[in-house]
Amino acid sequence: MLNFILKRLGLAVLVAFTVSFISFSLLFMAGDPAVALAGETASGEDIEALRKLYGFDRPMLVQYGEWLWSALRGDFGESYYFRLPVASLIAERLSVTMTLGLCGITFALVTAVPLGVAAAIRPNSIIDRVALFLSVAGQAMPSFWFGLILIVLFAIKLGWLPPSGASTPAHFIMPTIVLGYYAMPAIMRLTRAGMLDVLSSDYIRTARAKGAPEMRVLFRHALRNAIIPVVSLAAVQMGFMLGGSIVVESIFALHGAGYLAWESIARNDLPTVQALILVFSMFYIVFTFLADVLNAWLDPRMRSS
Amino acid sequence: MTMTDTPDPLLKDIIGPTPSQMLRKRVFGHQGLLIGASVVGLLLLVAIFAPLLAPHDPYAQSLMTRMQPPVFLGGDWNHPLGTDHLGRDYLSRLIYGARVSLMIGVIAALISGVIGTAMGVAAGYFGGRVDMVVTFLINVRLAMPVVLVALAVVAILGGSLQVVIMVLGLLLWDRFAVVMRASTLQVRGREYVAAARAIGASTPRVILSEIMPNIANNLIVVVTLEMAHAILLEAALSFLGLGVQPPTPSWGLMVSEGKNMMLFEPWMVLIPGAVLFVLVLAINLMGDGLRDVTAPENRS
Amino acid sequence: MDKPLLSVRNLTLDIPVGGGTLHAVRGIDFDLKRGETLCIVGESGSGKSLTSLALMGLLGKTIKRSADEMAFDGIDLTRANARTMRSLRGARMSMIFQEPMTSLNPAYTIGDQLTEALLLHKSVGKDAARARAIELLEKVGITAAASRLSQYPHQLSGGLRQRVMIAMALMCEPELIIADEPTTALDVTIQAQILRLLYDLGREMNMAMILITHDLGVVARVADKVAVMYAGELVETGSATEVFNTPSHPYTRGLLRCIPLPGKTERGSTLGTIPGIVPSLIGDVAGCAFRTRCPHAVPACRGEIPRHATEGHVFRCVHADGKRHAEEATA
Numbered sequence: 001m002l003n004f005i006l007k008r009l010g011l012a013v014l015v016a017f018t019v020s021f022i023s024f025s026l027l028f029m030a031g032d033p034a035v036a037l038a039g040e041t042a043s044g045e046d047i048e049a050l051r052k053l054y055g056f057d058r059p060m061l062v063q064y065g066e067w068l069w070s071a072l073r074g075d076f077g078e079s080y081y082f083r084l085p086v087a088s089l090i091a092e093r094l095s096v097t098m099t100l101g102l103c104g105i106t107f108a109l110v111t112a113v114p115l116g117v118a119a120a121i122r123p124n125s126i127i128d129r130v131a132l133f134l135s136v137a138g139q140a141m142p143s144f145w146f147g148l149i150l151i152v153l154f155a156i157k158l159g160w161l162p163p164s165g166a167s168t169p170a171h172f173i174m175p176t177i178v179l180g181y182y183a184m185p186a187i188m189r190l191t192r193a194g195m196l197d198v199l200s201s202d203y204i205r206t207a208r209a210k211g212a213p214e215m216r217v218l219f220r221h222a223l224r225n226a227i228i229p230v231v232s233l234a235a236v237q238m239g240f241m242l243g244g245s246i247v248v249e250s251i252f253a254l255h256g257a258g259y260l261a262w263e264s265i266a267r268n269d270l271p272t273v274q275a276l277i278l279v280f281s282m283f284y285i286v287f288t289f290l291a292d293v294l295n296a297w298l299d300p301r302m303r304s305s
Numbered sequence: 306m307t308m309t310d311t312p313d314p315l316l317k318d319i320i321g322p323t324p325s326q327m328l329r330k331r332v333f334g335h336q337g338l339l340i341g342a343s344v345v346g347l348l349l350l351v352a353i354f355a356p357l358l359a360p361h362d363p364y365a366q367s368l369m370t371r372m373q374p375p376v377f378l379g380g381d382w383n384h385p386l387g388t389d390h391l392g393r394d395y396l397s398r399l400i401y402g403a404r405v406s407l408m409i410g411v412i413a414a415l416i417s418g419v420i421g422t423a424m425g426v427a428a429g430y431f432g433g434r435v436d437m438v439v440t441f442l443i444n445v446r447l448a449m450p451v452v453l454v455a456l457a458v459v460a461i462l463g464g465s466l467q468v469v470i471m472v473l474g475l476l477l478w479d480r481f482a483v484v485m486r487a488s489t490l491q492v493r494g495r496e497y498v499a500a501a502r503a504i505g506a507s508t509p510r511v512i513l514s515e516i517m518p519n520i521a522n523n524l525i526v527v528v529t530l531e532m533a534h535a536i537l538l539e540a541a542l543s544f545l546g547l548g549v550q551p552p553t554p555s556w557g558l559m560v561s562e563g564k565n566m567m568l569f570e571p572w573m574v575l576i577p578g579a580v581l582f583v584l585v586l587a588i589n590l591m592g593d594g595l596r597d598v599t600a601p602e603n604r605s
Numbered sequence: 606m607d608k609p610l611l612s613v614r615n616l617t618l619d620i621p622v623g624g625g626t627l628h629a630v631r632g633i634d635f636d637l638k639r640g641e642t643l644c645i646v647g648e649s650g651s652g653k654s655l656t657s658l659a660l661m662g663l664l665g666k667t668i669k670r671s672a673d674e675m676a677f678d679g680i681d682l683t684r685a686n687a688r689t690m691r692s693l694r695g696a697r698m699s700m701i702f703q704e705p706m707t708s709l710n711p712a713y714t715i716g717d718q719l720t721e722a723l724l725l726h727k728s729v730g731k732d733a734a735r736a737r738a739i740e741l742l743e744k745v746g747i748t749a750a751a752s753r754l755s756q757y758p759h760q761l762s763g764g765l766r767q768r769v770m771i772a773m774a775l776m777c778e779p780e781l782i783i784a785d786e787p788t789t790a791l792d793v794t795i796q797a798q799i800l801r802l803l804y805d806l807g808r809e810m811n812m813a814m815i816l817i818t819h820d821l822g823v824v825a826r827v828a829d830k831v832a833v834m835y836a837g838e839l840v841e842t843g844s845a846t847e848v849f850n851t852p853s854h855p856y857t858r859g860l861l862r863c864i865p866l867p868g869k870t871e872r873g874s875t876l877g878t879i880p881g882i883v884p885s886l887i888g889d890v891a892g893c894a895f896r897t898r899c900p901h902a903v904p905a906c907r908g909e910i911p912r913h914a915t916e917g918h919v920f921r922c923v924h925a926d927g928k929r930h931a932e933e934a935t936a
Contacts, residue, residue: 011444018445026458136593140586142537144544145560145578152571202707208663209702210722210773211695214687224712236447243450247541261453262545265460273457280450288447300757301711 001303005293012289016282020071023277024064027270067274076275081267086275089260094279096166096256097245100175105238107180108187113230116191117223120199131192135185143244147178147251164253175252182244183237190233194226201225228298235291239284331598338594344587352403359397360385363554367392375572386576389562395573398554399580405555406536406584409470413535414528416474421481422524428482429489430512439482446479455538456547464550469542473535480534484527488520495519522599529592533585540581556581609636610813611660611781614674618655618837621667628886629655629668630837634919637830639780642807642814644824644845646860647834650883653817654703656834657783660815661700662690678780696726698781699774701803704790705767709758715769716754723776741772745802764795771803775810782807783815788823800827821864825849830917833857836883836894843918853913853920853927856895893923901928 042050051057055066070077076086119128154174155163165171198204199222207221245258253259257276264272296302332338351358361384373388374380375395380387386395428439455472462468492498493516501515540557542548549555551562556577563573618630630652637643645653658664660675662682675682677698680689694700699722702708710718719741720734729737735754742750745768758766767787774782784803788796804827807814818824824831828845833856841854852858862877881898884890893899896906905923912921920927 011441015441015444015448018441019448022445023449023454026454027461029461136589137586140533140537140582140589142540142544142557142560142578142581142585144541144557145574145582148560148564148567148574148578152567152574156568202702202704203710205663206702206708206718206770206773207710207721209661209694209700211691211693211725212721213691213725221710225710239448243452246450246452246456247545250545262456265453265456265547268460273453277450277453277457280453281448284448284450299712300714301759 001296004296004302008289008292012285016278016285017068019281019285020068020278021064023274023281024067025060027274028060028063071275071278076278077271079264079269079272081264081269081272086272089272090257090275090279093255093257093260096254097242097249097258100172100179100245100248100254100256101238101242103172103176104179104241105183105234107176108183108237109234111180112184112187113191113227116188117195117218119188120192120195120226121218123196128192131188135188138181138185141181143178143182144247144251146181147174147248150174150178151251164251166252166254166256171252171254175248175254178251179241179245179248183234183241186237187230187233190230191226194229195222198222198226228295231298232288232291232295235287235294236284239287242283243280328598335594335598337590338598341587341590341592341594344583345591348403348584348587349407351400352407355400355404359394359400361394361397363393363397363401364552365393372566372570374570375576378572387572389559389573390566393552395559395576398559399556399577401554402556402559402577402580403584405466405549405553406539406581409466409473409539410532410536410588412470413473413477413539414532416471417476417478417531417535418481418524418528420475421478421527422485424478425482425485425487426489426512426516426520429486430493430508430516432490436486439486443479443482446476449476451476451538452541455542456545459542460547464542464548466549466553469539469548473538477531477535477538480531481524481527484523485520488523489516492516492519522595525599526592526596529588529595533588533592536581536588537585610639610678611637612674612676613660614672616656616659616672616675617670618652618659618664619669619671621669622887625888628837628890630659631890633834633839635830635832635839635842637781637813637815639813640808640811641829642804642816642827643830643832644828645815645817645832645834646819646821646824648819648883651834652837653834654785657700657785657815657817660783661694661698662687663694663700692726695722695779696777697779698783699777699779701767701770701774701782701784701787703786705763705770706790708770709766711758713757714754715756715758715761718758719754719769719773719776722773726777737776738772741775742769744775744806745769745772746798747772763791764799767791767795767799768802771799771806775806778810779812781813781815783817785817786819787816788818788820821860833860837886837890838894838921840895840922841918841920843920847918851918851929853918853929854895854922855899855901855927855932857920858927858929858932859898893921901931 055063067077074087076090078084079086079089082089115127115131115134119125119131122128151163151174154161161173162168162171199218204217204222207217212221242258245256246261247258248254249256249258250262257279261273261276261280263269264276367388369392370384370388371390371392373384373392375387376382376385378387384394384396386399388394389398424439424442428436455476458472459468462472498511498515501511506515539548539555540560543555543557544561546561549558551558559577560574560581563570563577566573613636614634616630616633617628620627620629633656635643645656647653655664655668659668659670660677660682662685664670670683672683677693680693682690685693709715716735716738719738720731723729723734723737724731738754739750742753747753747765747768753761753769758769761769767790771787787803788799791799800823803814803816806812816823816827824845831841831843831845831848832839833841833848833854835856841848841852841857848857849861852861856879859877859879863879865876879898884894884897886894892907893902893910896902899906901924903923908923910921910923912919913925913927922928
């Protein structure tokens with residue numbers, strides 16, 4: 001088990017480095033940050049001076065090394081636009097995004113898992129068809145459009161919920177639904193498929209042969225096994241959702257890290273974009289790592305090997 | 306009467322339909338596949354014949370007739386779906402928008418399909434180091450936030466149709482690689498592959514004529530799903546203002562432009578979004594249907 | 606004691622399939638007394654496992670079950686509701702399945718799974734249940750029983766798992782135990798051990814046992830009663846001695862010819878085979894299902910088949926002696 005964790009951790013670190021390198025080179029190729037920094041009215045000499053000042057004239061690998069070294073110590077440089085340290089800028093915005101992400105995945109799990117279980121218990125029943133319809137529709141729904149529809153309906157027409165902002169819990173309801181709805185179909189499908197598979201297994205027959213009540217068979221014997229892959233998926237979806245928060249945050253004007261990313265891209269604020277790409281991939285890496293560990297702990301076959 | 310006079314009912318003729326008859330039956334018995342394929346086919350025709358179908362030039366502005374409502378909200382038949390904030394015909398822009406969406410979906414899926422399939426098949430077939438490297442690259446790719454990276458790159462390179470297609474094509478290969486790797490692994494161990502190798506077939510030959518035909522069904526399914534994915538992403542990028550740039554008629558852009566008018570003219574958001582939803586839904590239905598039809602053992 | 610523990614009359618199982626109805630089991634009758642061992646023999650797909658699942662009330666929802674009588678110790682199983690069936694299963698009747706590798710839940714320890722039935726059905730404490738589990742594990746020949754309780758199924762070999770399954774079935778001292786080919790998935794060397802164990806325990810606890818198998822060698826050693834099943838029907842039932850000494854249905858004789866008997870089968874002679882394939886049971890099935898493979902088939906085999914009963918020995922064939930004498934004459 002410890003061996004597995006260490007191996008997995010090594011891989012996670014390696015992935016993180018590679019991601020940071022790729023995103024750095026992508027943005028490096030992007031052209032001259034000095035131009036962006038100097039602004040449209042700057043003269044050639046101004047740009048040249050800035051280039052020297054920031055060291056943009058040095059080879060890419062040197063710049064990457066320097067950036068990485070600082071990043072490892074928590075220093076992501078200074079935002080071109082805000083003129084503030086990127087690290088504190090992001091830290092300040094992350095709480096909104098994390099809250100949104102946790103609410104979203106919770107919403108997805110508490111709706112998708114029961115629905116998937118119910119659908120698997122009675123395949124081809126009405127509830128199964130409804131679940132299937134919701135998942136197919138959910139996968140095709142453009143989240144920005146879904147968000148706007150909710151705003152029109154619940155904020156404008158009905159006036160029940162605030163259309164944008166993040167000051168009260170009520171502000172998080174619609175963003176949570178939009179973000180969570182994105183993860184629902186996959187979780188629902190996997191739960192259903194897993195339950196169907198497990199319910200037809202020999203050990204479920206054994207449990208029934210023991211005279212175990214149906215609820216016990218379904219939840220203690222079946223769901224306990226079917227939920228294992230769902231845990232991994234939920235973690236992966238959580239990683240994707242934080243990356244997807246950029247759309248949701250822009251619709252609902254939630255000033256989280258996603259919103260910051262959107263603004264920074266539009267403003268060519270490279271250090272901030274750079275750092276945000278790394279932060280979002282770190283989230284994905286950490287979540288999948290935790291999921292693998294949790295998975296290994298849930299599955300006795302992996303725990304002992 | 307002897308035993309041989311009439312065939313014994315216990316020995317009924319058990320010769321079933323041929324595989325192609327069975328496939329035909331499954332295809333035509335699958336509602337989702339039929340509906341999905343017809344809608345996609347229809348929209349494809351609309352995209353191809355856009356110049357013939359569109360009542361107006363999608364770029365023609367007319368400040369005199371701005372924000373006309375659609376006919377069902379009291380507008381006139383000259384602009385069946387009304388006009389936008391620049392007086393451009395909404396229906397014509399929708400029709401041309403189908404071109405943008407489908408072109409992005411098809412080409413991006415093709416590019417990512419080639420990359421991902423090559424990686425996945427190589428990993429599955431050769432195993433060992435190749436597999437390790439590919440699996441690592443898949444992990445790296447999955448760790449990169451797609452929307453964010455796509456937005457950043459498009460912002461840098463400028464939001465033309467070609468750039469959006471290239472960026473999406475280069476980003477969406479992960480599912481191809483994952484699925485093709487798994488399918489190849491499964492097929493690689495089969496007897497006919499061993500047989501082909503035993504008679505001295507070259508590696509490219511084994512891959513092309515033994516492996517590929519047997520994983521093609523999975524490939525088709527992933528192609529449809531990634532098409533849908535690319536179309537949704539393009540719309541999201543354009544909606545955020547960092548994808549296809551105006552005045553190109555992209556559905557995501559139309560939603561974005563309509564957003565400002567949402568309070569008074571919600572149809573400007575509803576219509577392009579609904580069309581986008583229908584197209585993606587149809588492609589997904591088609592993909593799910595193809596999966597069911599080509600893999601009957603997976604049907605529940 | 607003369608009243609049978611289990612009696613089954615005209616048990617019929619129909620499975621709706623794409624092109625009609627599969628008549629998987631048709632009109633089965635048998636009785637089983639306490640302490641008796643009944644062996645049901647037959648080829649794969651003859652409906653043996655379905656019959657046992659029907660007795661336990663574990664059939665899939667789509668399978669239609671009907672019977673004139675199906676009584677366990679006076680309880681009418683045809684009318685028993687889910688609750689009654691649950692209170693019987695695992696407590697008074699239990700089942701051992703064919704696949705020890707997959708019949709244990711991978712997520713729980715052996716101890717959890719062993720004690721579950723006892724904790725569900727009897728008001729005993731956890732410690733008492735554990736003690737009983739250890740006792741039974743030792744009884745089924747598992748060493749270091751106490752430490753096994755905290756192990757998971759994947760840590761055990763197939764033979765050990767099947768021993769655990771047997772111990773699990775015995776936890777509540779059931780009156781009836783149904784073992785569905787309990788040894789087919791195991792190594793040949795372990796098969797004999799497991800069967801011997803099962804048989805001894807059955808005797809020791811005075812349990813009635815239904816042993817489903819296609820291994821006639823096993824049947825000869827353990828059975829009190831034998832029921833021969835072919836394509837969903839019991840073609841011959843009777844005491845083990847009668848069925849083995851005077852096999853009356855042509856199918857039974859065919860089966861017996863397929864196994865070598867020490868002393869009886871001559872060295873160098875070929876073993877018998879039954880030519881042909883099992884017929885399709887979809888749609889109307891009339892007459893004797895074996896007629897397509899039977900050497901003595903006549904046109905009348907397609908009609909109503911008479912039932913010949915002498916004492917407990919019953920078989921169904923149009924020929925009054927099943928053409929036994931004719932075969933013996935030519936042999």
